Amino acid sequence: MQRKKRVLVTGGSGQLGTTLGKSVSSVAETIEFVFASSKDLDITDDRSVTDYMKQGDFDYCVNCAAYTQVDKAEADSEKALLINQQGAKNLAKACHAGNIVLIHISTDFVFNGSKSSPYVETDRPSPLGIYGHSKFKGEQEVVRNMERYFIIRTSWLYSAYGHNFFKSMLKYGKEREELSVVFDQVGTPTSAHDLAGIILKIISEEIDTYGIYHFSNEGVASWYDFASAIFEINQIEVDLRPIRSKEYPTPAERPAFSVLDKEKIKKVLKMDIPHWRESLRAVSEILSKESV
Ligand SMILES: NC(=O)C1=CN([C@@H]2O[C@H](COP(=O)(O)OP(=O)(O)OC[C@H]3O[C@@H](n4cnc5c(N)ncnc54)[C@H](OP(=O)(O)O)[C@@H]3O)[C@@H](O)[C@H]2O)C=CC1
Numbered sequence: 152m153q154r155k156k157r158v159l160v161t162g163g164s165g166q167l168g169t170t171l172g173k174s175v176s177s178v179a180e181t182i183e184f185v186f187a188s189s190k191d192l193d194i195t196d197d198r199s200v201t202d203y204m205k206q207g208d209f210d211y212c213v214n215c216a217a218y219t220q221v222d223k224a225e226a227d228s229e230k231a232l233l234i235n236q237q238g239a240k241n242l243a244k245a246c247h248a249g250n251i252v253l254i255h256i257s258t259d260f261v262f263n264g265s266k267s268s269p270y271v272e273t274d275r276p277s278p279l280g281i282y283g284h285s286k287f288k289g290e291q292e293v294v295r296n297m298e299r300y301f302i303i304r305t306s307w308l309y310s311a312y313g314h315n316f317f318k319s320m321l322k323y324g325k326e327r328e329e330l331s332v333v334f335d336q337v338g339t340p341t342s343a344h345d346l347a348g349i350i351l352k353i354i355s356e357e358i359d360t361y362g363i364y365h366f367s368n369e370g371v372a373s374w375y376d377f378a379s380a381i382f383e384i385n386q387i388e389v390d391l392r393p394i395r396s397k398e399y400p401t402p403a404e405r406p407a408f409s410v411l412d413k414e415k416i417k418k419v420l421k422m423d424i425p426h427w428r429e430s431l432r433a434v435s436e437i438l439s440k441e442s443v
């Protein structure tokens with residue numbers, strides 16, 4: 152029997168790590184996964200990362216570990232950089248040494264939002280806040296320290312698991328009569344379930360066109376549009392008001408426009424991507440089944 156491919160997932164108990172864990176049964180015959188939470192493996196600890204990789208005999212590492220609190224990062228830049236830059240560097244160096252392919256997840260927040268057409272992989276990052284800055288630094292460490300990497304930039308990730316805007320809206324929608332959500336930040340919501348599918352496709356098909364890729368669902372939305380669709384699909388009645396970002400002040404500035412161009416990944420993986428509304432329906436269904 153052929154040896155199964157071995158995959159390490161760092162940040163295994165976060166939103167994307169958990170979603171990936173729920174998706175792997177379809178490839179269980181050929182791929183074996185090890186999900187490491189932050190307690191099992193701290194990616195900022197160089198020695199632990201090296202030892203863990205050496206002992207694990209891994210073929211792939213999917214880095215789902217990150218500092219993701221966009222506003223908190225503004226006052227906590229040291230920690231954001233430690234996890235998002237140094238952590239990525241440690242993984243890249245260990246992957247390079249062990250001939251392991253690294254699938255590293257990054258963000259639309261590396262861009263400043265001044266474009267008015269979808270961002271392509273070659274557009275120059277220019278992050279507005281500490282979180283985006285630390286994620287860009289992480290990307291640079293990966294590129295600098297190894298060759299066999301996929302950096303997948305995604306946007307507005309949500310799922311049935313962990314913390315995300317979708318679940319916050321469902322909670323607030325049930326608790327409050329009125330909600331205000333910004334309409335002047337435009338991007339694309341991305342189902343973490345769809346992103347998990349992309350990661351599994353790259354591994355199971357042994358895609359070897361390494362580099363930077365953009366992946367989100369299809370379509371364009373403001374956070375207001377997204378919230379409105381969440382309430383509509385989940386049949387929640389709430390007085391939802393569109394507001395400008397200046398009426399919802401936050402410590403971190405966010406890009407006004409961060410739609411990602413997906414042509415490259417669609418071509419390489421020979422696939423279509425579902426529209427965000429279609430995926431929102433699917434994720435809403437998963438959540439309602441899981442809550443029963
Ligand atoms: N969420 C979003 O909207 C978006 C996310 N992304 C990117 O997608 C990726 C996954 O995000 P998501 O799953 O939503 O994030 P989460 O915040 O849900 O999960 C991140 C995980 O990283 C873990 N972690 C933090 N520090 C360390 C460390 N030092 N060592 C090991 N693990 C650590 C956390 O563990 P613990 O809780 O124990 O600290 C947590 O489980 C990230 O790279 C993020 O930047 C990109 C675009 C949008």
Ligand SMILES: Cc1cn([C@H]2C[C@H](O)[C@@H](COP(=O)(O)OP(=O)(O)O[C@H]3O[C@@H](C)C(=O)[C@@H](O)[C@H]3O)O2)c(=O)[nH]c1=O
Binds near residue numbers: 220258330332374
């Ligand atoms: C909860 C809430 C948020 N907002 C605004 C604030 C913000 O501008 C926008 C999104 O809210 P959040 O703060 O929940 O999402 P935010 O943390 O900005 O989401 C980002 O997370 C990181 C990790 C990424 O990589 C990005 O792609 C993106 O998903 O909506 C409202 O207008 N009303 C509300 O009630």
